Amino acid sequence: MQAERIASYRREFSALGDLQEAGAVTYTLLREPDALSIRVQRDGAQPVERMLCEVGEDRAGMVTRFLYENAVEPAQVPYILHDLCGSAVG
DSSP states (O other), X not given: OOOEEEEEEEEXXXXXXXXXXXXXXXXXXXXXXXXXXXXXXXXXSOOEEEEETTOOHHHHHHHHHHHHHTTOOGGGHHHHHHHHHGGGBO
16 A cells, blocks of 8 residues: 655755755655555655654644644664654654
């Protein structure tokens, strides 16, 4: 069974010298058969996906928006989710 997309946010970035690459990052909240997961992907790169165990849809939605609003890079997602969700992140 394919995951159902609950929400998706796309952030466009302009190049800022040595500070930031141009491109886009997409933040997606998915409903898997047995849990919710968050996928974060910079265009053309491998996505970073983490399951959220024992986290309700409302909180998962808030976490997804937090990642988007704070322009979290995919490589930072595992660390951020661990800090926000503690042991609830798989």
